[in-house]
Amino acid sequence: MSASEVLLIAIRWAHALATVVWLGGGAYATLILGRQLREEDEATAARIGRATGAEFGRWLRGATVVFVVTGVILTADRLSSRGATTAYGIVLAVKVALALWMFAIAQSLGRRRRTKPVSGRWAELVRTLGSPQMLLWLGAIVVLLAAILKTLYEAQLAK
Numbered sequence: 267m268s269a270s271e272v273l274l275i276a277i278r279w280a281h282a283l284a285t286v287v288w289l290g291g292g293a294y295a296t297l298i299l300g301r302q303l304r305e306e307d308e309a310t311a312a313r314i315g316r317a318t319g320a321e322f323g324r325w326l327r328g329a330t331v332v333f334v335v336t337g338v339i340l341t342a343d344r345l346s347s348r349g350a351t352t353a354y355g356i357v358l359a360v361k362v363a364l365a366l367w368m369f370a371i372a373q374s375l376g377r378r379r380r381t382k383p384v385s386g387r388w389a390e391l392v393r394t395l396g397s398p399q400m401l402l403w404l405g406a407i408v409v410l411l412a413a414i415l416k417t418l419y420e421a422q423l424a425k
Contacts, residue, residue, distance in 0.1 A: 284329040361411040
């Protein structure tokens with residue numbers, strides 16, 4: 267195994283670990299911690315929510331940096347080979363767009379805790395499209411798109 271292959275394995279591993287932080291941490295925060303906090307009194311829930319939100323936010327920011335750096339490297343590697351087809355490029359573009367949407371939701375959720383809630387005509391749509399639940403669904407779709415990309419790439423190489 268060459269040094270560049272070892273490096274690509276390490277980069278893929280880092281990309282996968284960032285996925286675990288995003289989806290695993292997000293699922294825990296949304297599905298478990300969120301339910302638990304709704305059962306607490308408002309002051310306790312706010313204190314725990316701020317503390318866990320701040321800590322999880324640091325992990326998300328680090329994972330986002332890892333995603334961007336490793337994603338650029340992995341994209342350049344794949345697009346520079348014969349396995350990259352038009353279909354591959356389209357699926358990759360959709361995956362990147364959804365990942366950017368996820369990053370925007372995470373940023374918005376962090377800000378939402380520090381500012382007054384959105385109100386007005388589009389408030390419900392904004393809350394739905396930028397909700398923690400939407401973040402989890404998008405993450406699941408991005409993982410599915412990654413599996414599709416791998417399949418498209420390997421099928422092209424097998425030809």
